Every structure is written in C-alpha cells, then in structure tokens.
Amino acid sequence: MKEKTMRDICKMARKLAKPYRMTDGDSFRLKDISPADTLDLKAEDKPRAQEVLAIGVQTLATLQDMLYAQDRWGLLLIFQAMDAAGKDGAIKHVMSGVNPQGVDVHSFKVPSAEDLDHDYLWRCMKYVPERGRIGIFNRSYYEETLVVRVHPEFLTNQKLPPELVTKDIWKDRFQDIRSFERYLVRNGIVIRKFFLHVSKKEQKRRFLERVENPDKNWKFSASDLKEREFWNQYMEAYEDMIRQTATEDAPWFVVPADNKWFTRVIIAAAVIDALASMNLSYPEVGEEKQKELTAVRKALTKK
Ligand code: ATP
Ligand code: MG
Numbered sequence: 028m029k030e031k032t033m034r035d036i037c038k039m040a041r042k043l044a045k046p047y048r049m050t051d052g053d054s055f056r057l058k059d060i061s062p063a064d065t066l067d068l069k070a071e072d073k074p075r076a077q078e079v080l081a082i083g084v085q086t087l088a089t090l091q092d093m094l095y096a097q098d099r100w101g102l103l104l105i106f107q108a109m110d111a112a113g114k115d116g117a118i119k120h121v122m123s124g125v126n127p128q129g130v131d132v133h134s135f136k137v138p139s140a141e142d143l144d145h146d147y148l149w150r151c152m153k154y155v156p157e158r159g160r161i162g163i164f165n166r167s168y169y170e171e172t173l174v175v176r177v178h179p180e181f182l183t184n185q186k187l188p189p190e191l192v193t194k195d196i197w198k199d200r201f202q203d204i205r206s207f208e209r210y211l212v213r214n215g216i217v218i219r220k221f222f223l224h225v226s227k228k229e230q231k232r233r234f235l236e237r238v239e240n241p242d243k244n245w246k247f248s249a250s251d252l253k254e255r256e257f258w259n260q261y262m263e264a265y266e267d268m269i270r271q272t273a274t275e276d277a278p279w280f281v282v283p284a285d286n287k288w289f290t291r292v293i294i295a296a297a298v299i300d301a302l303a304s305m306n307l308s309y310p311e312v313g314e315e316k317q318k319e320l321t322a323v324r325k326a327l328t329k330k
Contacts, residue, residue, distance in 0.1 A: 028089050036086045037303035040296035047293055049279040052270035057262060057281070062226040064283040076288050080120070083295035088124035090302035091161060093309055095129045098159035100305045101216040104298065105164045107173070107268075108223035109261060110251040111233040112284045114165055117223065121295045122163070131156060134165040143185055147171045147200075148207060155216060168207075169220075172200050172268050177260045201271035208277040218277035219301045221294055222265060223284035227258050 046066070049055050068076060094100060106114045122130055133154040142150045148168055156162030175181040176197060208218055225233075234255075237247040254261070273279040280297050284290045312320070 028086065033086065033089065036082060037299060040083065040086075040299040040303070043296040044280060044293055044300055047280045047282055048297070049269055049273035049281060050275045052273040055266070055270050055273060055281075057224070057266040057269070060224055060281045060283060062224045062229065062283050063285040065286055065289045068289065073288050076292050080288070080292050080295055083292065083299060084121065084124040086299055087121070087295060087302070088126070090299065090307060091125045091129050093307035094161070094302060094305070095126070095159045096309050097307055098310075099215060100307075101156040101158050102161045102298075102301060103156055103164065103211065103216055103218045104161065105167045105169065105218065105220040106223065107166060107169050107221070107265075108284065109225055109230060109258075110254060111230050111237070111246075112223040112225035113287050113290055114223055116287060117221075117291050117294050118163055118165060120291050121298060122161075125161070129159070130161045130163065132163040132165060135167055135170060138184075147185070148203075155211060158215065168204060169268060169272075172197055172204075173261065173264045174254075176264045177257050197267070198271075201268070204272055205274060205277075208272070208274070212276040217301055217305065219297055220272075220277060220279045221297070222269065222279060222281050223290060224281050225284040227255070229285040230255065 043066075047060065065072075094102065106118065108114050118132060122132075131154065135151065138147075138150065151164065151168045154162060154164070175185075182192065182196075212218060234247065234251065237243040269279045269281065280293065282290050282293045282297075
C-alpha cells in the first residue's frame, strides 16, 4: 500500500471514529448516542460501507504487520456489550485480514473456582498482549462493574473479606481499573475499549431471529432472556462505567450497534487510528546486515 494512501486512510479513520470516542467521562451521557445512528450514511450506502470496511481491513493488516516487526507496542482491544449486540461478528470481521499469529482473542465467562480464589484482575492480567501483538478481550474485568453490580450475588461468591465490601466498592473498582490501565499504557500497551450500543428493540429482533433460524439456534440461551429483564440496571451500570473510566489514556468508543455494517466500520476505523498513533515503521537494518544481504544476493544470483 502506498504511503500516501495509507496516510489518507488513517486520517479518514480518525475522523470516522471521533464522534464515538469518549475521553472525558464527566460529560458523557448514554442517551446522547443513538444505537441506530449511522452518521450521514443511509441503508443504500451499505455496499459502499462494506467496501470501506474491506479497505480498512487491508490497512489494518499492513499496520499489524509493522506492529509485529517493530515489537515495541502492544494493543489491547476490549469489547463489552449486551447479548446479541454483535461483539463476536465485529471481532471476526474487523480482524479478518490480520495474521492470526499476531492476534490473541480471549473470552471472559463466569469466573472459575480458581479465578474466584484470586483478585478480580488476575485472570485478565494473564492475557494482556505481548509487545508486537494485538490482544482482544471479549468481555473483561469490566464485568466486575456490570454483571456483578446488577447481580450482587456474584460479589458474595468472590470471598472478599466482608469489611472490604463497603458502599464504595464500585468507586474503588473504577479507581483500580483506571490505575491498571494507566500502568499498561505507560508500558507501551495501547488500550481501546468498545461498548457496542444496541437498542432493546433490536436485541429483541435478533433474539427472535436466533429462535427462528435453525442455523442460529445454538446462539440462543435462556439466560439471555433473563438478563434482558435487567436492561435498565445494565444501562445505568454501563453509563457509570464509561463516565468513570473514559480517559485520554484508555478511551471508550460507544459504537451504535443496531446496524452491524456501521458498527464494524467504526470499530475498524478506531483500531486503525490506534495503530496509526504509534508511528509504526519496519525496523531498519544496520550496516552489518546490509552487507550480509548483499552477499546473499550475490550468492543466489550465481547459482
Ligand atoms: P455469546 O454472545 O456467544 O452469548 P457471551 O460473551 O455472552 O457470548 P456466554 O457464555 O453467553 O458468552 O456468557 C458469558 C457470561 O459470563 C455473561 O453472562 C457474563 O456476564 C458472565 N461473566 C463474565 N465475567 C463475569 C464475572 N466477572 N462475574 C460474573 N459473571 C461474569
Ligand atoms: Mg451470552
């Protein structure tokens, strides 16, 4: 890819993702972002959006190759959402062009007995990406301020000393998460967090599709329906989470998720922008190596 083309794409990516990028929690309100938003794109622009996504995926692959070769920065992408918001599909499509050797995806489910014997960041810390790699968290330690907040019985399972479980527990967790993320960022691990903002109405439509389409039956679980009953509590928890943890270091992207094609374009744009911010380049080889390469060229052309 030509350098100018690359620069233009990175610029466009930054512009596309900007309206959804939250770095200052204080001014954030969930109601300000509509799940159905598609900027000025209409349904008939969908094919064009898919072309843009394909170009984005290509650009991402090139940048990831440089990330790997340079081996200095790491990139941690965190995905949070209600069920059926499209996390899995977005990860699959946005990362489709990237060399699988450079990416690790990890899904965080209900904690195991071993997890519960540790502090809550323990199980996630083990999967923070190495330098040169992209790490994806499909759910994350943020569940500790979401599902655990909505269902306090999860907190009881965590075997914390009772005197540490006070009314300030969520405030404390947000503070710890902010500090943890700042620590990672100061170590060269760039963090981008995505909340896929789907509407309750669209979730219903997608659940029905899962029930009615045999190929999608496996995706439906009765517990998803149960969580839907807690919709308002979840939305409050999400809003507070973003207000408390959207920082310049580790921004949240609140991505409209009622239209999958749009969600994917915005996520790809935000990931490209994150990689572009690292000023990546292929490592230049020194004089010794140059000599070696010249010798190899000579030897090969002789044969
Ligand atoms: P899918 O989209 O395929 O349903 P999923 O991410 O919802 O994927 P599931 O196996 O359905 O995966 O469920 C994971 C469940 O684990 C979620 O309901 C989530 O809230 C729960 N979970 C994740 N982290 C924690 C945690 N720290 N404490 C309690 N529950 C958690
Ligand atoms: Mg689920």
